[in-house]
Amino acid sequence: MMKQYETVIGLEVHVELATKTKIFCGCSTEFGGAPNTHTCPVCTGMPGSLPVLNKKVVEFALKAGLAANCQIHQYCKFDRKNYFYPDNPQNYQISQLYLPICHDGWVEIETSAGKKKIRIHEMHMEEDAGKLIHDEWEDCSLVDYNRSGVPLIEIVSEPDMRSSEEVIAYLEKLRCMMQYLGVSDCKLQEGSMRADVNLSVREVGAEQFGTRTEMKNLNSFKAIARAIEGERERQIELIEEGKAVTQETRRWDDNKEYSYAMRSKEDAKDYRYFPDPDLPPIHISDAWIEKIKAEQPELREAKQARYQEEYGLPAYDAGILTESRHLAGLFEETAAIYGNAKKTANWFMGEVL
Structure with missing residues (x-):
C-alpha cells in the first residue's frame, strides 16, 4: 500500500506600502532611480x-488589518531584529515582534474544492x-539602498493551506484586497x-506537523506554484528513503526548477530582538479606528454581490468587472451615464476589454 502524503503550507507575505516617503525618513519610495x-x-x-515614524504607514496597516478581519493592538511598538547582512545598513531591521499592530484575522478563498477560511496569525x-x-x-x-526603509507590512498566515491552488488563491485574494484599499500596487515584478x-x-x-523548510526568492505566482510542487516532491523523496528533512531556508531557482539550501533556519532568539529605544510606542485610539473603518472602500466581494443585485448581472460578468478597482469605477460611471447597466456590461466585457 502506497503511503499518502499531505502538504502543509503557511505563508509570510511582504507587501510594500504605497506611501510617498519611507517609513522612518522623508526619502522617496519611488521605484527605479539611479542607485543610492x-x-x-x-x-x-x-x-x-x-x-x-510616518503616520501614513500606520494608517495603511490598519486599513489592511481591518479588511482582513484582524484584531488591532491599540498599544503597539517597534523592535529591533539584529542581523548582519550588507543590504541591511544599521545591522538591524526595525520590525514588530512582541506587539504586532494586527493579529488573529482571516480571509476567505475560493478554489475548485469550494470556499475556505485561511487564518492570519499577524500583520506587522x-x-x-x-x-x-x-x-x-x-x-x-x-x-x-534606495529600497532601504521602504515601508512593509508582513502578513503571516497560519499553516492552513494544503495545495499550490490554495496558496495562489490566497495570494490573489490579498493582492486584490491591497489594490482595492490603495495601500499597495502589489507588483510582483518590482518586488512590492x-x-x-x-x-x-x-x-x-x-x-503532528512534519519538519518545515522556508523557500525564498519567489517573484511570480507561477514560480510559487512550481516551487511548492518541487519542494513537496523533494521532502516526500527524503521521507521515503528514511532520511530526515532539515529545517532550513532554501532558495528557489526558477530557471533550473530546483531549490538549494541557503542557511539553517534561525529562531527569534538568534535575532536578539529588543524594543527599539529610538521609537516611542504607538497609541491607536478608538476614534482613529472608527475613522478608518468609515473610509474603507467597498471591497471586491461586496461589489460583486451588489452588481448582481442592483444591476441584475450574472456572477461571471460581476467577477470580471470587479477584477480591478479601476475597471469597476469606469464601469459604474459609464453605467450611470448610459442608464442601462446590462448593455454597459456587455460593451465592457467585449469591446473595452
Missing part, C-alpha cells in the same frame, strides 16, 4: 541619525532592506509583493 539617490543618513544607517509593520546586485563580470556585489513559503509534508491523518 533616494537615501539619507536615516535610511543608510548613519551613526546618530534618528528614525521618525517593518522597514525593507536595500538590494544587493551581484556583478558576475567583476565578481563583486554592489548595494543599492513577495512571498516566502513555509512547507512541510506529513502522512494523511497524522496529527
Whole structure:
C-alpha cells in the first residue's frame, strides 16, 4: 500500500506600502532611480541619525488589518531584529515582534474544492532592506539602498493551506484586497509583493506537523506554484528513503526548477530582538479606528454581490468587472451615464476589454 502524503503550507507575505516617503525618513519610495539617490543618513544607517515614524504607514496597516478581519493592538511598538547582512545598513531591521499592530484575522478563498477560511496569525509593520546586485563580470556585489526603509507590512498566515491552488488563491485574494484599499500596487515584478513559503509534508491523518523548510526568492505566482510542487516532491523523496528533512531556508531557482539550501533556519532568539529605544510606542485610539473603518472602500466581494443585485448581472460578468478597482469605477460611471447597466456590461466585457 502506497503511503499518502499531505502538504502543509503557511505563508509570510511582504507587501510594500504605497506611501510617498519611507517609513522612518522623508526619502522617496519611488521605484527605479539611479542607485543610492533616494537615501539619507536615516535610511543608510548613519551613526546618530534618528528614525521618525510616518503616520501614513500606520494608517495603511490598519486599513489592511481591518479588511482582513484582524484584531488591532491599540498599544503597539517597534523592535529591533539584529542581523548582519550588507543590504541591511544599521545591522538591524526595525520590525514588530512582541506587539504586532494586527493579529488573529482571516480571509476567505475560493478554489475548485469550494470556499475556505485561511487564518492570519499577524500583520506587522517593518522597514525593507536595500538590494544587493551581484556583478558576475567583476565578481563583486554592489548595494543599492534606495529600497532601504521602504515601508512593509508582513502578513503571516497560519499553516492552513494544503495545495499550490490554495496558496495562489490566497495570494490573489490579498493582492486584490491591497489594490482595492490603495495601500499597495502589489507588483510582483518590482518586488512590492513577495512571498516566502513555509512547507512541510506529513502522512494523511497524522496529527503532528512534519519538519518545515522556508523557500525564498519567489517573484511570480507561477514560480510559487512550481516551487511548492518541487519542494513537496523533494521532502516526500527524503521521507521515503528514511532520511530526515532539515529545517532550513532554501532558495528557489526558477530557471533550473530546483531549490538549494541557503542557511539553517534561525529562531527569534538568534535575532536578539529588543524594543527599539529610538521609537516611542504607538497609541491607536478608538476614534482613529472608527475613522478608518468609515473610509474603507467597498471591497471586491461586496461589489460583486451588489452588481448582481442592483444591476441584475450574472456572477461571471460581476467577477470580471470587479477584477480591478479601476475597471469597476469606469464601469459604474459609464453605467450611470448610459442608464442601462446590462448593455454597459456587455460593451465592457467585449469591446473595452
